[in-house]
Amino acid sequence: xxxxxxxxxxxxxxxxxxxxxxxxxxxxxxxxxxxxxxxxxxxxxxxxxxxxxxxxxxxxxxxxxxxxxxxxxxxxxxxxxxxxxxxxxxxxxxxxxxxxxxxxxxxxxxxx
Amino acid sequence: xxxxxxxxxxxxxxxxxxxxxxxxxxxxxxxxxxxxxxxxxxxxxxxxxxxxxxxxxxxxxxxxxxxxxxxxxxxxxxxxxxxxxxxxxxxxxxxxxxxxxxxxxxxxxxxxx
Numbered sequence: 001x002x003x004x005x006x007x008x009x010x011x012x013x014x015x016x017x018x019x020x021x022x023x024x025x026x027x028x029x030x031x032x033x034x035x036x037x038x039x040x041x042x043x044x045x046x047x048x049x050x051x052x053x054x055x056x057x058x059x060x061x062x063x064x065x066x067x068x069x070x071x072x073x074x075x076x077x078x079x080x081x082x083x084x085x086x087x088x089x090x091x092x093x094x095x096x097x098x099x100x101x102x103x104x105x106x107x108x109x110x111x112x
Numbered sequence: 113x114x115x116x117x118x119x120x121x122x123x124x125x126x127x128x129x130x131x132x133x134x135x136x137x138x139x140x141x142x143x144x145x146x147x148x149x150x151x152x153x154x155x156x157x158x159x160x161x162x163x164x165x166x167x168x169x170x171x172x173x174x175x176x177x178x179x180x181x182x183x184x185x186x187x188x189x190x191x192x193x194x195x196x197x198x199x200x201x202x203x204x205x206x207x208x209x210x211x212x213x214x215x216x217x218x219x220x221x222x223x224x225x
Contacts, residue, residue, distance in 0.1 A: 009152070032212055043115075044202065044216040090154060094212045099168045100145070104154035 002027040004093050006103035014111050015083055021076040021106050023091030033074040034092040035065055036102075044090070050074065061085070086110045114139065116217035118203050124223045130191040133220045137184050137205030143167075144186040145214065146178060149200040158201075161186055190222075198224045 007022030025031065035047040048059025055067040065076045074091060091103040117136040125131050137144050145160035145168075157170035161180035178188040184205075190197055200221050204214035 006154075034213070036214075036216075043218045044204075044214075046213055049213060092155075097168065098143070098206070098212045099160070100157060100212070100214065102147070102155035102157075104152060 002093055002095060002101040004091055004101050004103040006091050006106050008106050009104065010107045012109045012111065013081060016080050019078045019081045019108065021089055023074045023103060025072050025093045027093060027095060030096055032094045033067055035076050036090045036092060037087045039087045081110045083110050083112050116203055116205050116215055118217035118220050120220055121218065122221045124225060125193050126225050127193055127195060129193050130189060131193060131222060132187055132189045133201055135186045135203030135217060138215055141205035141207040142184050143206040144180055144184060145204050146188050147202040147204065149202055155202065158188065193224045195224050198222060
């Protein structure tokens with residue numbers, strides 16, 4: 001069975017700091033990888049996704065993620081965060097059947 | 113294009129009751145999936161429907177059921193509610209099974225007293 005592990009449950013950082021959220025998955029087959037974000041009071045929305053090709057993918061709002069197949073990882077990064085990046089971030093994996101598995105989420109708080 | 117619409121947004125029930133939640137997907141999307149979101153647990157997959165057929169199912173007891181109608185609208189039902197069923201129930205629709213990007217609704221927040 002698939003599983004997705006997010007390394008941190010809570011992250012607090014100051015504006016302009018760099019952010020990196022870890023995500024590891026376990027699955028033997030071909031996977032698609034996603035990062036979703038849930039801003040306070042809003043619905044989940046897609047930040048970025050990886051299906052194939054360049055393992056470094058760029059998403060909205062300056063976020064990027066790198067797929068490292070040998071490490072089964074898909075870490076999310078942003079060089080300089082803003083207060084508006086305060087949100088909960090979810091890593092997700094889908095298999096060739098379209099079945100999704102989400103991580104437990106990382107709550108990110110950016111202080112002014 | 114309207115997004116995924118879930119109703120009701122909030123509801124309070126007592127133990128032993130049952131509840132039905134509704135989801136209208138994005139127009140043209142035929143896949144609808146349901147998730148339970150609780151603090152610290154993330155999103156737990158309940159089930160997925162495609163063209164009125166349940167295609168995938170998560171590890172939830174039989175008290176949790178769902179269905180999809182010919183217009184792709186979906187409902188989920190929870191019978192004999194327990195305190196632990198209190199959660200945000202999210203519906204997501206998808207228009208492409210291969211790319212699989214999910215579009216989420218705002219959720220139905222269920223409180224069981």
